[in-house]
Amino acid sequence: MTATATQSAKPPHLFWTLAEGRAVVELGAFYAFRGALSMLPRGDGHSVLVLPGFLASDRSTKPMRNLLTSLGYDAHGWDMGRNIRIDNARETQMNDLLHGIHEQSGRKVSIIGWSLGGVFAREIAKNAPDKVRQVISLGSPISNDRGHTNARKLFDRLNGPEPEPLQQGRFRNLDEAPPVPTTSILTKTDGIVAWRGSVQKPGPQTDNIEVIASHCGLGVNPMVMYAIADRLALPEDDWKPFERSGWRSAVFGSIKHD
Numbered sequence: 564m565t566a567t568a569t570q571s572a573k574p575p576h577l578f579w580t581l582a583e584g585r586a587v588v589e590l591g592a593f594y595a596f597r598g599a600l601s602m603l604p605r606g607d608g609h610s611v612l613v614l615p616g617f618l619a620s621d622r623s624t625k626p627m628r629n630l631l632t633s634l635g636y637d638a639h640g641w642d643m644g645r646n647i648r649i650d651n652a653r654e655t656q657m658n659d660l661l662h663g664i665h666e667q668s669g670r671k672v673s674i675i676g677w678s679l680g681g682v683f684a685r686e687i688a689k690n691a692p693d694k695v696r697q698v699i700s701l702g703s704p705i706s707n708d709r710g711h712t713n714a715r716k717l718f719d720r721l722n723g724p725e726p727e728p729l730q731q732g733r734f735r736n737l738d739e740a741p742p743v744p745t746t747s748i749l750t751k752t753d754g755i756v757a758w759r760g761s762v763q764k765p766g767p768q769t770d771n772i773e774v775i776a777s778h779c780g781l782g783v784n785p786m787v788m789y790a791i792a793d794r795l796a797l798p799e800d801d802w803k804p805f806e807r808s809g810w811r812s813a814v815f816g817s818i819k820h821d
Contacts, residue, residue: 572710572760579754580713582777589780593626596785603789604796606635609696610668611795612661613640616678616702616782617714620645624677627782627791634792636673639664646679649734650727657687661694671696673795677782678702678756679718681747686734688741697744697802699794701781704756705737705747711760744768744802746794748787749818753778764820770804773816786814 593600611631613624621628621640631638643656664672673696676684681700688695709715728734740763749761749771755778763769776784793805807815 572706572708573757574711574713574715575754575757579752579777581754582752583754583779586777586780586783589776589784590626592785593783593788597630600630600785600788600792601633603634603792606631606795608635608637609670609673609799610637610639610664611673611675612664612684613638614657614674614676614680614683615641615646616680617646617718619677619680624782627675627788630788631791631795634795636795637668641680648722648726649683650722651731654687654728654733657683658690661687661691665691665694671799673697673699675699675791676701676703678778679704681705682734682737685737685741685745686728688743688745689739692742695741695743696799697746697794697797698741699746699748699791700761701748701787702750702753702756702761702778703747704760705763706760707735707737708760711757712755714755738764740764740766740769742768744797746770746772746790746805748772748774748781748790750774750776750778750781752776755779758818762818762820768802771818771820772805773818775814790815 613628615623628638671694674684681703684698688698704712747761747763749758751758762771772790774786781787
């Protein structure tokens with residue numbers, strides 16, 4: 564499956580938004596296949612920081628973090644409550660968290676961000692690329708146009724059209740990937756963030772992986788877990804795009820930026 568993203572900044576079709584309830588099925592599949600997921604490639608013990616989506620907390624990422632821990636990673640939540648506001652204090656907290664995990668482990672940290680959490684993952688990686696091994700975003704609105712998400716009005720109501728970091732010149736080039744290996748996992752049936760808003764520009768260290776999932780199910784979908792485990796298991800100095808040969812070509816798509 565191969566597709567090309569356009570620049571049309573439109574939120575997802577209402578049909579897909581109303582169909583987000585299918586995430587419950589994905590959660591059920593996660594636990595139904597939990598034993599099989601334990602056979603995914605094991606990690607080398609490096610730390611993985613997982614950031615939740617807009618309005619969500621560490622509770623939403625617990626299944627994923629538990630799986631990563633069972634695969635041999637040192638998985639961390641962000642321990643900052645719900646992801647609601649973005650201001651200078653919250654940005655500082657995230658930067659400090661990354662620095663603390665890096666200092667404690669003595670190794671580069673992989674960061675996984677779900678939805679808005681993926682935006683934050685990319686931006687804090689830009690601040691400290693020497694401390695980041697790779698970034699993986701899940702259905703994240705990484706376009707500079709908030710028109711791609713139907714959560715825009717609520718986000719603006721809670722944060723204002725220009726949160727503090729934007730007022731001070733940061734978070735303004737969301738479509739620019741950090742200078743570390745960066746993978747965007749997205750779905751064309753996303754009911755919260757239109758898939759076009761999650762497509763990365765081409766580069767030597769960027770990749771876009773299309774999956775069949777809902778937005779709210781991206782953090783538990785078994786195929787997403789497969790892709791995440793595949794990415795995290797890569798040697799630190801030998802990152803390469805996701806391999807789509809064989810059976811993978813029928814399950815994982817490749818999307819290119821215009």
